[in-house]
Amino acid sequence: MKINYKIQDKFDYWIFIPILILLLMGLIAIFSSTYNHPTAAGNFNRQAFWVGTSLWVMFFIFMLPARTFRLLAIPTYIFSILLLLSVLAIGKTVYGARSWLDFGFIGFQPSEFAKIGTILALAYWLTDKRCDINNYRHLFIAISIGAIPMILILLEPDLGTAIVFAVITLLMIFWSGISLFGLFIVITPPITIFASLFGTTSLLAVLIIIIIILFYFKRNLFTNATVLGVNIAAGFIFDILFKFLKPHQQNRILSFIDPSADPLGSGYNALQAKVAIGSGGFFGKGFLGGNQTQLRFIPEQWTDFIYCVIGEEFGFLGSSLVLLLFSIFLLRIMNLSSIAGNEYGNITVIGILTLFFVHFSINIGMNLGVTPVIGIPLPFLSYGGSSLLVNMILVGMILNIYRNRRHHV
Numbered sequence: 268m269k270i271n272y273k274i275q276d277k278f279d280y281w282i283f284i285p286i287l288i289l290l291l292m293g294l295i296a297i298f299s300s301t302y303n304h305p306t307a308a309g310n311f312n313r314q315a316f317w318v319g320t321s322l323w324v325m326f327f328i329f330m331l332p333a334r335t336f337r338l339l340a341i342p343t344y345i346f347s348i349l350l351l352l353s354v355l356a357i358g359k360t361v362y363g364a365r366s367w368l369d370f371g372f373i374g375f376q377p378s379e380f381a382k383i384g385t386i387l388a389l390a391y392w393l394t395d396k397r398c399d400i401n402n403y404r405h406l407f408i409a410i411s412i413g414a415i416p417m418i419l420i421l422l423e424p425d426l427g428t429a430i431v432f433a434v435i436t437l438l439m440i441f442w443s444g445i446s447l448f449g450l451f452i453v454i455t456p457p458i459t460i461f462a463s464l465f466g467t468t469s470l471l472a473v474l475i476i477i478i479i480i481l482f483y484f485k486r487n488l489f490t491n492a493t494v495l496g497v498n499i500a501a502g503f504i505f506d507i508l509f510k511f512l513k514p515h516q517q518n519r520i521l522s523f524i525d526p527s528a529d530p531l532g533s534g535y536n537a538l539q540a541k542v543a544i545g546s547g548g549f550f551g552k553g554f555l556g557g558n559q560t561q562l563r564f565i566p567e568q569w570t571d572f573i574y575c576v577i578g579e580e581f582g583f584l585g586s587s588l589v590l591l592l593f594s595i596f597l598l599r600i601m602n603l604s605s606i607a608g609n610e611y612g613n614i615t616v617i618g619i620l621t622l623f624f625v626h627f628s629i630n631i632g633m634n635l636g637v638t639p640v641i642g643i644p645l646p647f648l649s650y651g652g653s654s655l656l657v658n659m660i661l662v663g664m665i666l667n668i669y670r671n672r673r674h675h676v
Contacts, residue, residue, distance in 0.1 A: 279669045281599045285592040286662055290318050293648035296576040299555055300569040310569055310650050317652040321659035328663025333671035337611050340387035347384030350377035351419040366423045375653040378428045381416045386618035388412050393443040394610045400445045409440050427641030431625050438621040448484050456501035463502045470502045539565045540634045544578030551582030569650040574634040593627050608672040619661045
C-alpha cells in the first residue's frame, strides 16, 4: 500500500490512464477507417509507431527537473517562430496551406511545435515580476506573444490552428488576473468579428452592447473612443481577411452558417458525419461494420472526422466513452491548476488545458455539425505524428508539474 501511495503521489494515473485508452481507441478507429482504403494502408502502422515514440517522449519529459520548462521557455518560443518563418519560405503545401516542413524521410508541422513555445513563453511573461497585466504596455506584450505565431499561421493559411492560438492567449491572460475592463478590451474584438459573420444586423447589435458596457465602466472619452474604434475596425476587417482565405476555407465558413446550402461541397463532410454518428445507434454497427466508414463516404476520415468512425461502429456507448475519458482528463488538469505549487506551473497548466479543450470541443462540434469544419484534429485519436507527439509532450509537462507540485520554483 505504501509503494502504491508513493507512486500515486508522483504520477497521476487519472491523467495517464484515460490518455492510454484514447490512444488505443484511436488506433482501432484508424485501422477501421483505412481498412478499405488502399492509399492509406500504411497509416495504421505509422500511427502505431508514433504512439510508441510519443509515450517514450512523454516519460522523458515527465522526468525532467522542475525548472526546465521556465529555463527553456524563451529559446523554445524563438525557435518555434523561426520554424514558422521557414515554413512560409520553403514549406510544403498540403490541403491548400503551406504548413509542412518536409525532410524526405520525415515531415512535421511547425505550428504544432509553436503551441508548446507559445504556452511556455506566455507563462514566462505573465509570471515575470516586471509584468503587470493591467498595464496596457505589458498587456500588449502578452497579446503580441500569442499574436506573432497566430499571424504567421494565418499566412500559411491555417485558420483553425490560428483560432486555437487566439483562445490560448486570451484564456492565459484572463487567468493571470487581468481586470474586468482589461478582459473586456481583449475579448470584444473576437466577439465582434464572430458577429460580423452573421451580417450587418448582428454586428450593429454587438457594437451597441459594447457602447452600453463602456458607459458602465465610466472611463474617459479617449479610452472609450479607442475601444469602440478597435471593435468597429475588427468588425469590418473580417471582410478584408476573408478575401485572403483560400476558396475551400471561405466555403467552410459559409457552410458553418448554413451547412445545407452546399450539401455536396463544403457542407458535405459535416452532413455525412452526422449521418454516420446517428446511424450507429446505441451499440453501433460493430468493428469494420460501418457503412459510411467502410464505403468511404467521408474523405480521409482518419483525420478530423475520426470521432464519427467511433460513433458509427461503436454507437452511443463508444461515443460516450470518448466524452467520458476526455472529461476525466480535462477535469484532472483543471484540478492540477489549483495545486501546481507555483504560479508558472499554474499558468502553464491553464494554457495546456485550454489547448486540449479547444481541440476537443471544436472537433466534436465539427462531427456533430455545430462548429465550422476548420481542420482541427481530435487529440490522441486523429491520425498525425506531429500533433500526437506535441500532445504527448504536453501530457508529459502536465505530469511533470504534478510530480513537482510541492517544489516552489
